[in-house]
Amino acid sequence: MRVGAIPETLLERVATLAGLAPTPVVDTLHAVIVARAVVTATRLAVFDALADAPGEARSVAAALGLHAGALEKLLNLLVAAGYLRYGKAGYDLAPLARKWLVSDSPQSLHDSMLLRLLEWQAIDTTEDFVRTGKALDVHDIIAGGQWDTYQRGMRALARLTAEEVVRRVKLPAGATAMLDIGGGHGAYSVAFCRAHPDLRATILDLPPAVAAAAPVLAEERMGGRVVHRAGDALTEDFGTDAWDLIFIAQLVHHFDAPTNAALVAHAATALRPGGRVAILDVLRPRSPNQKGQTGALLDLYFALTSNAGTWSAEEIAGWLADAGLRPARPIHLRTAPGISVVTATRRT
């Protein structure tokens, strides 16, 4: 998936083909204004209000306590960006907003939109990072209530892929124990346990993450089948012959290669014979020319937020093989293009 200038009219199409379209302006100004508008409308409950009742800017502004004239500008941009429609009943949701941005839609990314402000704070440090090579540790800059926003935002994304992940990551027969390292909100553990009635899961995460994620997990009503353990994955003891599945989602991009190799080696010793490690992450393209902007974009983002970045399937499989496990072919998720799961099994 790539971000880019899409011509809307014949004239723009011709200008694009002739190399006359000022793409850098679209990339740096238009894209930012659309991004701000979508997040602002989410934060101000505009999409939820229009899901309840389409209307003119005046009535929506009155219902939400906003400025009607300013709201009208925002709504017009959202129509132009394809999120809303404008007709006889006034402004209404387009399918794009109804599916992804209404808070009670099954595929809702509402909570993910709320995470953008925290991410933009980090993205603002790009120039410093490129000058000095010094990254932030994103888990050190998250303050107080932002942990809740972070966990709910990550859960919204995990929910999109959890069903496919559970279907495609096979468990050994009779599996009863799963360790979800850096599992936070617990959406993956919950999905695995719902699909496998004999399975119980432990989510290991940093203490402030667990404090914020505990009420999020409680909403799933899994009781003692999915529990949290507060600790640091880099120092915590995972036990020996203890787990049928060790799941590590969106964590290895936070650590450098030696740290990941050590984490995977530690996980391998904690597996039961026949047990599996599954590492889910965005994969780094093998070369800058390879298609897949998401990998390159998040490689920079994760580098500046954690001094690491994304990893290629070969690098991840290398850590797994060095830990004595047998890696399988990566699973490329259809529900989240750009995200893959690399699995490996402990020999019986």
Ligand SMILES: C[S@@+](CC[C@H](N)C(=O)[O-])C[C@H]1O[C@@H](n2cnc3c(N)ncnc32)[C@H](O)[C@@H]1O
């Ligand atoms: C990007 S989130 C991923 C959450 C979840 N696994 C998912 O895929 O949606 C990274 C998670 O790793 C946790 N984490 C980061 N460093 C950690 C560490 N050293 N030990 C345990 N958890 C850690 C964070 O607190 C956070 O919950």
